[in-house]
Amino acid sequence: MKLLFGKWTAIAKESIDRAAIVAKFLCLLHVTNTYIFSPTLVYGPSMLPTLNLTGDVVLSEYVSHRLGKVGPGDVVLIQSPENPRKMITKRVVAMEGEVVSFLVDPSRSDRSRTVVVPKGHVWIQGDNIYASNDSRNFGPIPYGLIQGKVWCRVWPIDGFGSL
Amino acid sequence: MSLFQLWAFIVKEALDKSFLVAKFFCAVHVTDTYLCSTALVHGPSMLPTFNLTNEIVLLERISTQNGKAGPGDVVVLRSPENPRKFVTKRIIGTEGDNITYIVDPKNSDRTETIIVPKGHVWVQGDNIYNSYDSRNFGPVPYGLLQGKVFWRIWPAGVFGSIGRRPETVDPALKVVEQSNPS
Numbered sequence: 001m002k003l004l005f006g007k008w009t010a011i012a013k014e015s016i017d018r019a020a021i022v023a024k025f026l027c028l029l030h031v032t033n034t035y036i037f038s039p040t041l042v043y044g045p046s047m048l049p050t051l052n053l054t055g056d057v058v059l060s061e062y063v064s065h066r067l068g069k070v071g072p073g074d075v076v077l078i079q080s081p082e083n084p085r086k087m088i089t090k091r092v093v094a095m096e097g098e099v100v101s102f103l104v105d106p107s108r109s110d111r112s113r114t115v116v117v118p119k120g121h122v123w124i125q126g127d128n129i130y131a132s133n134d135s136r137n138f139g140p141i142p143y144g145l146i147q148g149k150v151w152c153r154v155w156p157i158d159g160f161g162s163l
Numbered sequence: 164m165s166l167f168q169l170w171a172f173i174v175k176e177a178l179d180k181s182f183l184v185a186k187f188f189c190a191v192h193v194t195d196t197y198l199c200s201t202a203l204v205h206g207p208s209m210l211p212t213f214n215l216t217n218e219i220v221l222l223e224r225i226s227t228q229n230g231k232a233g234p235g236d237v238v239v240l241r242s243p244e245n246p247r248k249f250v251t252k253r254i255i256g257t258e259g260d261n262i263t264y265i266v267d268p269k270n271s272d273r274t275e276t277i278i279v280p281k282g283h284v285w286v287q288g289d290n291i292y293n294s295y296d297s298r299n300f301g302p303v304p305y306g307l308l309q310g311k312v313f314w315r316i317w318p319a320g321v322f323g324s325i326g327r328r329p330e331t332v333d334p335a336l337k338v339v340e341q342s343n344p345s
């Protein structure tokens with residue numbers, strides 16, 4: 001009886017050790033994915049032709065926006081101001097204080113508007129202005145909603161390279 | 164033992180201890196980011212609920228991450244005007260609510276009514292005479308909320324929960340009145 005109990009504790013100890021190694025690896029993976037860089041699947045028509053309709057895997061990094069290094073021309077991941085659970089991918093067009101002239105609804109008219117981006121906000125637009133729900137619809141977004149910057153594409157392979 | 168063996172033993176011990184410390188900091192960081200955190204609040208905009216001088220509060224992150232922060236809750240949010248600054252305000256309304264607010268109570272009685280857009284909240288400080296809030300920078304996207312304030316831990320005289328309504332009397336004064344039976 002004692003022998004059986006001894007065997008059981010040995011097995012339990014070994015499984016806890018193995019589980020601890022897996023847990024430590026998952027910790028490291030989580031920290032890297034949240035604070036350094038991670039692969040992200042992006043899809044939708046609003047960033048054509050830069051990003052595909054059916055989905056691209058891109059590497060996005062989470063360091064620049066904390067250092068304030070996000071600027072015009074960067075493709076960024078943002079928490080949507082209309083639905084906090086949704087992440088969207090758009091390009092930063094203008095930073096605070098800059099003047100933006102944009103086509104309000106290019107598929108219907110040529111009307112354009114000019115706006116000054118308020119303090120602490122950025123103006124984002126999808127590359128495909130004909131099918132993009134962006135700052136032209138919901139206004140400039142606070143810089144604090146930027147979650148990361150898209151760095152390069154890793155899938156599909158023939159599109160591999162920085163954006 | 165040879166010198167090299169001694170040195171190897173010391174290095175191994177040091178690494179083990181530092182791994183322990185690193186694991187502890189990991190646990191603290193995970194708790195701080197996803198469960199419960201502390202914040203130092205100061206400023207006049209939440210009088211009389213929060214004093215002018217520094218107070219330490221506990222904030223929980225579960226409500227804001229699950230969309231459960233609603234009207235009456237005191238929340239810490241990232242300022243829409245300065246992404247490096249955190250402000251503490253009370254949520255007055257969530258998306259779809261009709262908010263009627265006094266635009267500038269020190270100078271006039273003029274009120275305005277607004278409907279809070281989808282995905283946004285309307286925040287105001289309890290001290291509307293001296294608060295820079297949604298009446299100035301507009302409704303705030305829900306994604307900027309960092310956590311809900313639920314408990315105050317310093318100063319010790321006002322240790323306790325934060326209610327869903329602005330305090331009408333300075334909480335520190337309430338304690339003094341109770342201790343004086345005459």
